[in-house]
Amino acid sequence: MFSEIFTLVVDTLSSLYLMVILLRFILQLSRADFYNPISQFAVKATNPLLIPIRRIIPGFAGIDIASLVLAVIFQSLVVALKVVVLTSGMPNPLGVILMSAVMVLGFLLKIYFWSLLIMIVASWIAPGSRHPALMLINQITEPLMKPFRKILPSMGGLDLSPILVFLVLQILEKVVAGLSYQVGMSFSLM
Numbered sequence: 310m311f312s313e314i315f316t317l318v319v320d321t322l323s324s325l326y327l328m329v330i331l332l333r334f335i336l337q338l339s340r341a342d343f344y345n346p347i348s349q350f351a352v353k354a355t356n357p358l359l360i361p362i363r364r365i366i367p368g369f370a371g372i373d374i375a376s377l378v379l380a381v382i383f384q385s386l387v388v389a390l391k392v393v394v395l396t397s398g399m400p401n402p403l404g405v406i407l408m409s410a411v412m413v414l415g416f417l418l419k420i421y422f423w424s425l426l427i428m429i430v431a432s433w434i435a436p437g438s439r440h441p442a443l444m445l446i447n448q449i450t451e452p453l454m455k456p457f458r459k460i461l462p463s464m465g466g467l468d469l470s471p472i473l474v475f476l477v478l479q480i481l482e483k484v485v486a487g488l489s490y491q492v493g494m495s496f497s498l499m
Contacts, residue, residue, distance in 0.1 A: 312395050323387040324416075327380060329354045331417050334376035337368075341448040345441050355379070377413070384409035407492045415485045422478050424449050429471055 333351040335341075341348060355376070362382075363375040385405050392400040428450045431443050438444075457470040457477075 315394060316391065319387060319391060323383070326354075327383060327387075327413070327416060328420065330359075330376060330380045330383060331413070331420055333359070334373050334380070335417075335420065335449055336445070337373040337376070338371070339449050339452045340371075341445055345445050347441055347445050358383075380413045381406065381410050384413050388412070404492070408489070411485060411489045411492050415482065415489065418478055418482050418485060421450070421453060422475070422482075425453070425471060425474055425478070 329351050332347075333355045336343075336348050336351060343349075343352075359375055359379055362379050366375045366378055368374055385402075388405050388409050389400050389402075392398065392405070424446050428443075428446050431438060431446070435443065453474060454470055457473045458468070461470045461473055463469075
């Protein structure tokens, strides 16, 4: 019972903070509105850990690599903590880092999946809404949607490009699940 409660609490809290770290990465990648209140929250919540990493790891071509490194480090610490507490053993650091990188990639895909789903539902329920969250979700998903809109343009006011994006995201999730399985297998052999 202790292990289930511990896992629930650690997974919930760590997932929330990991989401904020990855949101910061996505916001910078998509050039979203920095003055949006949600953007400001993500910046303030991640700055204490991100600023020291940025001194060592600069951005490259508009990609905030330091945020990704922070996400992998944070996830690695969570995985290592769970292994130590639940198994009373010491995990292999390389295996933990590899597993964490794959987990971060999977979480990033889930953020895009749910953002896209929210954007689609909001376009039916509240088209043209000026709510800060919906504006931010539109800014996050627009760079993802743009190449697919060129392939499948709007047909009579109906945008079918999200279907292609969902398909690609599902394929990528299958690839990440395969990677997770491969890393997990090699992790157990280490």
